[in-house]
Amino acid sequence: MKFDDKVPIYYQIKQYIYREIIIEHLKPGQQIPAVRQLAVTLTVNVNTIQRALSELIDEDVLVSKRGKGNFVTEDTEVLKNLKKRTVEEQVNNLYDNLTALRISPDKMLTYLENYINSRKEANHD
Amino acid sequence: MKFDDKVPIYYQIKQYIYREIIIEHLKPGQQIPAVRQLAVTLTVNVNTIQRALSELIDEDVLVSKRGKGNFVTEDTEVLKNLKKRTVEEQVNNLYDNLTALRISPDKMLTYLENYINSRKEANHD
Amino acid sequence: MKFDDKVPIYYQIKQYIYREIIIEHLKPGQQIPAVRQLAVTLTVNVNTIQRALSELIDEDVLVSKRGKGNFVTEDTEVLKNLKKRTVEEQVNNLYDNLTALRISPDKMLTYLENYINSRKEANHD
Amino acid sequence: MKFDDKVPIYYQIKQYIYREIIIEHLKPGQQIPAVRQLAVTLTVNVNTIQRALSELIDEDVLVSKRGKGNFVTEDTEVLKNLKKRTVEEQVNNLYDNLTALRISPDKMLTYLENYINSRKEANHD
DNA sequence: GTGGTCTAGACCACA
């Protein structure tokens, strides 16, 4: 996995796990890979993984069982919020950043449409 | 100014200056505030400002004139690209992040529309 | 049983057994539940129970009889000390911790009285 | 400083800093010793200090200023709660633990009084 | 085997 060196790695790992849960690569109640396994997969130090996980545990997204491993929560409320919060954050971000560039909401939609179309074409190559 | 403590401050200052130029708060050829002035305005250390500026000079967005100060470039090519690149980056970001969440382009547009509408209502309060 | 995850579980199990003996849920000379039974009751691994028990045996609080099981000691001296030591530890703890907060002995008593009264009221709900 | 090896060191450091703030060895708004200084004073690794501090920052008990250092909060609300919460926790603890030993509230008070008296005498030696 | 904690040491952003 490639990391953006402008943002802490542990933070990017959190985002990665959010995504894996949201798209149900990691299902509710499922055990996530062992800390040492993740460290290898993501080519990152065990402590960095630990830091990400311990924040996810604090947020009740993961549940830690002593000596057994870490598991995705089964709390559907938490899971629903997770998706909602994550998507909203993205959209909110775009909106704020483009507004700061004095781009009107209408233009934002146009930009996004155009971008989507350009990607479609690119995929036809 | 508030900074996100997950991203280097000098980097956020660069973004800030990009914005000021794009929305023409800082016009082509205009002298930008003195380093010490910026440091006070942004409540940030002089070294941090320097780092941001020197990268902007490397990118030809700013031009440094010995003993006079720093100026926004007058190269219209650079300026046009600056805006285009900045906007595209934002849209690209949203697209990639929502795609990673398995959200279709159509749904992205819907999310953005809904968000825009919710903001309009909020502003009527 | 719920465990405080800041303290080793085997240690908390020791405390639990001390309590059961002090309040005579486990009587002098009585056989205590089998290791596997305790493991189920406390939802804890057998090894963890073993570790707690072997320390209790070392302390002469429990007596192990080959092939028969583990028994509460009948040594009244040991039992009397057990209670005394356990209570004293608690009181000593409170005293030390509050003294470290510069709270006078008089105030400690007041705090305890107030707390007891607040609990009484809570129980009337 | 001596640490109890039954409880994580970072946790004991948190308690230590709570105490220092409550007894105003560390005053509101005051800068606390540098991380590396604390590491030396408490003969503990820098990372262990960091872990304790970052939790205290999360709890708004400390405020971190980039490149400057860490400071005791000036939020009087937080500080008042800190003392209240800390004392209550202690008393609550004693109450629960002695109740589990089937000791009545009245007896608790007697035990505490006796203990206080025994300490007074000890000090006369 | 699994996670939790700690250490020694390094490098970086920021003041």
Add this chain to the structure above:
DNA sequence: GTGGTCTAGACCACA
């Protein structure tokens, strides 16, 4: 100088 992050490696509690 000050804190934040990361690494390599160790040891321990628990399953």
